[in-house]
Amino acid sequence: MKNLFLLFALWGTASLLGQKPVLVVPIGHTKDISSVAFSPNGKSILTGSHDNTAILWNLERREIKRFEEHSEPVTSVAFSPNGQFILTGSPDRTAILWDLEGQIIKRFEGHSGPVWSVAFSPNGQFILTGSGDGTAILWDLEGQKIKTFEGHSELVWSVAFSPNGQFILTGSFDGTAILWDLEGQKIKTFEGHSEQVWSVAFSPNGQFILTGSFDGTAILWDLEGQKIKTFEGHS
Template sequence: MTLLLTMLLLHGCTGAITTPEESVILAEDGALAADVSSDNTLALISSVNDGILVWDITSREKKFQWSHQGEGNNLVTNIHIAPDNSHAVTSDREAFAIWSLISGEPIGFWRIDESSIRDVAVSNQGRGILVGRGNGKVMFFEHETGRRIEFLGHQEKINSVALSPNGFYALTGGNDYVAYLWDTRTGQVIHRFPHSSRVTKVALDDQGRYAFTADSKRDAIVWDVQSGEMISNLSFIQRQKIFSTARFSQDGKYLLTGSPTRRVNLWNIGDGSEHTEWKVTPKKGSRPQSAVVYATGFLPNNKLLTISSSGLAEVWSQ
């Protein structure tokens, strides 16, 4: 009881940081999705009115502007940058495309007729594309060779997917209360991560150390990828916490998460404790005032980067 009271008092005293050190408009009328490259030099934005935008974060210059399905409204809600910055994948509910981040040119476009696309990921050199669908199937596709494998382990719709940089390992989570780590070369399950409710977010550490799986209730777990054992369960007071993005720090000490309610949290991986909380700037004109945090990144000198549905890239101090 005393411990709980102490935690409540600490939480009430600290509060969330709401004033960024810097703020840059990347999408004037807001964003539908965003991703930040692993080295935090590129930002990929699905804008409300200007298609898909690629920004150089360092120079703050727009590199490319793409249209996913030609003219008309932009409906892209899933995007991902390959860990080596070579390629990007974009998708709406019915089609996905792969692009070169070197030339800015499209490489391929594929339509999915069987079921809606829920999430996508791409590996280094654009070699493999992972597509999670509403019918519970996950497709791994190599566009250069035409090789395709379908993972049929899930029983209900997929909510989130992640892919290792080399494309050999996939992490997928769905409404069947399970996340699977599986081999894209064989389709074989490596680890099964059970939850008590639908799995809403998954993430993989680029260094191959950790997996993160979170459900719609209280479990948000960091796992050891090698052993499959739980390292920590994130500790928060709310009855539930939904995550819209998650990223591991390069030194393996921290997990940075974003939510659909403006909140950005830094967690200690070792014990699941919260280090700091921030709240991004709300989307202009939103009622109630809020914003979805789509992407986060670790910058040098203990700085953090966030991109949200407000269309803003914001820099914060730890």
């Protein structure tokens, strides 16, 4: 409806100015954007939307390629470290690996719930998915499961690799984050939020982690699970 209104507005303005009306064909997403990412070289961006698509753009806001295959919203997007591939995750319970031409390289199917988060390993050889089934799964690029990480009591909303690729971090609606090794062993559980953990990240040197929560705070931790600082300020 907004696009239709814009079209009529442009038509009316052109008529008032005595100009020939120009047909404007809207491009882009038609629903909310739920996830964004920069390409490694900073020259492109990737957006995932509730219209079930992802779009690759250049910085002049021109659409380069549209990725259409998911049957439900695209809730997470990521670029491979070399910038040659993209990864999308969806509540349709799949993640999809694509080349930049929009061709599907591999579909990752194995979760029994929505895929809420996706990430590439730093070397680009593995991917990580977090799901509404309460697990995270490590995969190779051929779509084979390497390890399933089970330990949260509610859905996994956010996942991340450590900078050296030797550890992963998961954030959950159970209010905790968990640090794991690649064998699926828990290294440390981070407990301190009073609500769901929505976002997790490693520091660039891998010595600290950061968690963001529905309780309105972010917490900086060391790898031993000690709170370094709580960031409060959001209302």
